[in-house]
Amino acid sequence: MAKSRRLVDMLMFINTKRTFTAKELAEEFGLSVRTVQRYLLDLSELGLPLYSEKGRSGGYRVLKNRILPPILFTEEEAISIFFAYQALQYYHDLPFDAGIHAALQKFYVYLSEETKKKVDKMSAHIAFWNPKRNLDTPYLRELLEASLAGKYVEFLYDSQTGQTRKQVKPLGIYAHNGLWYCPAYSCDKQKVLLFRADRIHSLKVLEKDENMSLTLKGWLETEPVNSQPISLKVTLTHEGVRQCKGVPWLENHVKVARDGNGYIDTITDGNELNYMASFFYTLGAHAFIEEPQELIEKICYHAEETLRHYKNEAGTKDE
Structure with missing residues (x-):
């Protein structure tokens, strides 16, 4: 042999x-x-x-973790894995102990010389890019392990009203747009809430556990349940269509006309009006809200607050 x-x-x-x-x-x-x-x-x-x-x-x-037995990849498979793994380097923290650069270098060493040349050339022309964030997320591993063990956790969370204490059961963690998120079931609210991992502080795992059929994958694939359903109707310019198509919670609801303009006519959650007002306010004249009236009022309030802020600033400078 x-x-x-x-x-x-x-x-x-x-x-x-x-x-x-x-x-x-x-x-x-x-x-x-x-x-x-x-x-x-x-x-x-x-x-x-x-x-x-x-x-x-x-x-x-x-020592340490089990190693993987040798795996044979085609050139295209090896290149796709190399560049996909590179995307992790944009994250400030990861839920597992892995040196991205060391792992990539180890993978690179065993590529054929021809494949190395191809990777070197492609490196200047392709990237799975994410915004580079410098926010600390020290509890990723604890959140992941708690979700695997079916455990509840308790932590302090930075919300709009200040730090609040939460007891929840994490479904898992996922990365999006350079940030880590943790959907978790809250007994108090009787529903799954979404938390930004960088806003979680002082976490501890509780002895309390509970079997749940809902998983992170299942939650991501499930259409959100509107606890306070309201009608959302919006007329969009071509630019408004482009902006809304780039937002996950809106992209499937945007209907586009032949001239490139569009509209939204759907049912949404009234509990998210503050968030929606902030988003549609940034679109300015590229979005016209027809209903609900409460959303229109919130956008007008944003505009008045902004105008008042700059008038006050201008008045201070004149003095």
Whole structure:
């Protein structure tokens, strides 16, 4: 058997055993103990994190996490994985211990020379980009582990009204637009609430647990339930259509006419009027709200507040 093939077989065997002796490997593969030790040295140089324990009952132990057995990728698969993994480097924190640059470098080393040249050339022309945020999100791992274990957590959360204490059951975490989010079930509200992970402080995992059929994937794929349904009707210019198409909660509700203008006619959640007012206010004349009236009033209030602010600033400078 070729040495390369024997190394692969030995690597897969070690990955299942975790702790072993050179004698066990020698018996398993029909080799001498000295040959096995040379093979282990080769595997260690390739990146297998081995720890040698001295003494009569000593042996070898694989450090840290289990390693993956060799996987054969096509050139296109390898390139797509390389660039997709690069997207993680834009996140300030991750829920797992992984050095992005070290992992990418390790992946890059084992690419063929031809593939390396292709990756080097493509690096200047493609990126899975996210806005680079410098917000600390120290509890990503705790949120993820609590969701996996079905545990509740308690934390302080920065909301519009200040810091409030929450007891919730996380469904998981997801990344979007450079930020981490955690949907979690609240017993008090009897529904799933969405939290920004960077606004979570002083988290602790509670002993309380509960089996729930709802998962993060299920929640993301479920249409939101409007607890206070109201009619939303908006006329949009071409630019208004473009802006609304780029917003996840609106893109499926935008109808486009032949001239490029459009409109929205749907049912939405009245509890989100403040958020909607802030969004449509930024569109200015590119969106005309027909209903609800309360949304129109909130947008007018935003405009009046802005006008009053700048008038006050102008008056202060005149004095």
